[in-house]
Structure formats: C-alpha cells, structure tokens
Amino acid sequence: xxxxxxxxxxxxxxxxxxxxxxxxxxxEGVHIGVDAIxxxxxxxxxxxxxxxxxxxxxxxxxxxSVGVEFLAALAPTDNDGRSPRERILHVFExxxxxxxxxxxxxxxxxxxxxxxKQPDHPGTVVARAFxxxxxxxxxxxxxxxxxxxxxxxxxxxxxxxxxASARAVVLAQPLSGAGVAMASAVLSTAVRQT
Amino acid sequence: xxxxxxxxxxxxxxxxxxxxxxxxxxxEGVHIGVDAIxxxxxxxxxxxxxxxxxxxxxxxxxxxSVGVEFLAALAPTDNDGRSPRERILHVFExxxxxxxxxxxxxxxxxxxxxxxKQPDHPGTVVARAFxxxxxxxxxxxxxxxxxxxxxxxxxxxxxxxxxASARAVVLAQPLSGAGVAMASAVLSTAVRQT
Numbered sequence: 001x002x003x004x005x006x007x008x009x010x011x012x013x014x015x016x017x018x019x020x021x022x023x024x025x026x027x028e029g030v031h032i033g034v035d036a037i038x039x040x041x042x043x044x045x046x047x048x049x050x051x052x053x054x055x056x057x058x059x060x061x062x063x064x065s066v067g068v069e070f071l072a073a074l075a076p077t078d079n080d081g082r083s084p085r086e087r088i089l090h091v092f093e094x095x096x097x098x099x100x101x102x103x104x105x106x107x108x109x110x111x112x113x114x115x116x117k118q119p120d121h122p123g124t125v126v127a128r129a130f131x132x133x134x135x136x137x138x139x140x141x142x143x144x145x146x147x148x149x150x151x152x153x154x155x156x157x158x159x160x161x162x163x164a165s166a167r168a169v170v171l172a173q174p175l176s177g178a179g180v181a182m183a184s185a186v187l188s189t190a191v192r193q194t
Numbered sequence: 195x196x197x198x199x200x201x202x203x204x205x206x207x208x209x210x211x212x213x214x215x216x217x218x219x220x221x222e223g224v225h226i227g228v229d230a231i232x233x234x235x236x237x238x239x240x241x242x243x244x245x246x247x248x249x250x251x252x253x254x255x256x257x258x259s260v261g262v263e264f265l266a267a268l269a270p271t272d273n274d275g276r277s278p279r280e281r282i283l284h285v286f287e288x289x290x291x292x293x294x295x296x297x298x299x300x301x302x303x304x305x306x307x308x309x310x311k312q313p314d315h316p317g318t319v320v321a322r323a324f325x326x327x328x329x330x331x332x333x334x335x336x337x338x339x340x341x342x343x344x345x346x347x348x349x350x351x352x353x354x355x356x357x358a359s360a361r362a363v364v365l366a367q368p369l370s371g372a373g374v375a376m377a378s379a380v381l382s383t384a385v386r387q388t
Contacts, residue, residue: 027311028311029225029309029311031223031225105308105311106308107360109364110308110360110363110364111308113360113363113364113366114299114300114304114305114308114309114360114363115223115308115309117221117222117223117299119366124364124366127364128364128365128366131364131365152375155361155372156376156379158357158361159353159354159357159358159360159361159372159373159376160353160354160357161357162356162357162360162361162364163352163353163354163355163356163357163358163360164353164357165360166301166304166307166308166353166356166357166359166360167349167352167353167356169304169307169308170303170304170307170318170321170322170325170356171322171325172307172313172318172322178349178353179353181346182350182353185350185380185383186379189379189383
C-alpha cells in the first residue's frame with residue numbers, strides 16, 4: 001500500500017526520514033525505535049533530532065505524509081462524472097484491494113490513535129484531522145446525493161470503513177467484498193430528502 | 195472498564211501478573227515493558243519469566259483474562275427473556291456506556307491485533323478467537339431471530355462494533371449512541387427468512 005524505499009538515496013535527509021518513519025510506523029507500529037528509522041533512512045540520530053525536534057514530531061509529520069498518500073489512494077478523481085454512490089463505494093473498493101496486500105495493516109489514522117492512546121498527542125491530532133477529512137468526503141457526497149441526514153450517514157460510512165479495517169487485521173484475511181457490501185447496504189437503506 | 199488494582203496484595207504472583215499485564219497492555223499498549231508490569235504486580239522479573247515463558251505468552255494469557263471479562267461486561271444474561279434484537283443491542287449499549295469512561299481505549303482484541311501486527315503471534319491468535327466469539331454471539335441471536343443470512347449480519351454487526359470503537363478512540367469522545375443507532379438500523383433493514 002505504501003510506496004517502497006526505492007528512492008531513498010536520491011532525496012534529502014528530511015524526506016528520507018519522513019518516508020522511512022511513515023513506512024515503519026505503519027508496518028511495525030509507532031513504538032518502533034528511532035534507531036531503526038534512522039538506519040532505514042540512512043540518517044544519523046543527531047541529524048534526525050535536528051530536523052525533527054522529537055520522535056513525537058516525527059510521528060505527527062510522517063503521518064501527515066502517509067495520510068495524504070492514503071487518502072489519495074482511496075479517493076475517486078474529482079468530477080469523474082460518477083454518482084455520489086459510486087464515488088463513495090470507490091473508497092471501499094480501494095480499501096478492499098489494499099486488504100489483499102501482505103503489508104496491509106488497516107487504517108493508518110485509526111492505528112496511530114489506537115497505538116498512541118493519548119488524545120492530545122500530536123500524532124493523534126493529525127490522525128483525527130485526516131479521519132475527519134474522510135468523513136467530510138462522505139458527507140459532501142451524501143449532500144450531493146440528497147440524503148436526509150448527510151452527517152449521520154457520513155459517520156456510519158466511516159464506521160463501516162474502520163470496522164472493515166479491523167476485520168481484515170483481526171482475521172488476517174482480505175476483505176473479499178465485506179466492506180463494499182456493507183457500505184452498499186448502508187447507502188441503499190439511507191433515507192433521501194423528501 | 196477494566197477492574198482496578200485493589201486486590202493486588204491478596205492474590206498469587208501469577209494472578210497479580212495477569213491482572214497488571216491485562217490492565218497495562220490495555221491502557222498503555224502491548225509495547226509497555228515487562229519492568230513496568232512486574233513493578234505494578236509487585237513480582238520480580240525472574241519470577242515473571244518463571245511463571246510465563248516470555249512476554250508474548252504473558253500478552254496472550256493476560257488477553258485471555260481481559261477477554262473473558264470484556265465479553266462478560268458486554269453480554270446480556272443467558273435466557274433473559276428479551277428478543278434477539280434487544281439482546282444484540284444490549285452489547286452496543288454496554289459499549290456505549292464503556293465509551294464514557296476516561297480509561298476506555300476501544301476493543302482489547304482489535305487493539306492487540308493492531309498493535310502486534312503479526313497474524314501468528316499468540317496474542318493475535320487469542321484476539322481473533324475472542325472476536326470470533328463476539329461474532330458467534332451475534333450469529334446465534336440472528337438465527338433465533340430468523341434472519342435470512344445470519345453469518346453476514348453477524349459480520350456486519352462486528353464491523354459496527356469495531357467501527358464504533360475506532361470512532362470513540364480517534365475522536366476521543368463518548369459514542370453518545372452512534373454505535374447503538376447504527377446497529378439498530380442494520381437490524382431493522384436486515385432481511386428475514388421467508
């Protein structure tokens with residue numbers, strides 16, 4: 001899901017650290033040591049602390065990079081001419097595809113908040129903001145579709161997304177359509193404006 | 195949600211370790227050091243390794259203790275005379291209540307699998323088995339209720355449960371009925387046998 005390290009040599013230390021941190025925090029968890037990240041990035045620990053004040057900052061900033069990529073990988077193209085329903089289901093179809101990967105570990109935002117367990121940690125704040133962007137996308141599409149309660153529907157679709165991630169992680173199996181089918185059912189039964 | 199440490203002094207080292215480990219792994223994450231667990235339990239590290247071969251074993255065995263308590267706290271009483279729908283919603287009502295607690299960190303099974311990131315880790319295996327028990331409860335009730343596809347409905351209710359947990363953790367807010375309302379909607383629109 002996340003890009004591999006092929007361009008590690010060509011970029012600046014800051015970018016290499018963000019890339020290595022984003023990848024390792026996602027694959028191994030935020031508790032992985034900074035030594036492993038610095039080694040993967042080919043950057044000294046001293047440089048790391050000069051570039052990022054603390055590991056907490058590195059968690060927050062690398063999640064920002066990962067988050068932009070993750071949402072871009074899920075989202076349909078702007079104005080692609082499809083219906084809001086199709087555009088919403090696109091997100092779940094992409095999640096389904098991601099769950100086929102051996103390196104799929106679920107949603108990076110939920111994982112970071114779950115692992116940090118500190119609501120005010122800068123990493124949790126970033127995670128919450130990105131999760132909100134996902135919910136906002138659902139809400140905007142639900143408004144266009146004319147659903148009666150776009151905010152509630154968007155919250156429900158977010159719960160389906162996160163529940164599907166948890167299913168793939170706990171069962172250690174691809175989703176095989178489970179998330180798409182449930183999102184589809186939720187959309188089919190949602191009440192439209194009269 | 196989890197019991198406090200009030201009976202730490204009275205019980206055997208093994209039980210004290212299981213209790214401290216279950217509490218600290220849930221509140222702080224499975225990456226907390228064994229030193230902190232031994233200190234909380236008032237047991238030496240040497241004794242810990244004599245009683246539990248490894249930290250991995252302690253993770254798995256303490257999750258078993260936590261899991262039994264967690265499922266008992268969620269489940270309705272056997273044969274309580276209520277309808278399958280009411281009995282299923284009881285689980286979501288209890289989750290909703292738990293989410294009001296400052297120490298709520300979501301579902302211990304999903305958290306453990308998310309944090310370990312190793313499908314074959316003994317802790318993940320325990321997490322998967324307990325999550326399956328939750329799904330089995332939903333499926334059994336769905337069969338009694340006469341739903342057409344109890345297995346799919348049970349999987350959906352599990353996703354609602356896990357999505358609601360993620361919501362509470364990411365937003366760092368009580369659920370305020372969001373999980374109960376969605377589970378209720380899923381049940382209301384599920385197809386019954388003809």
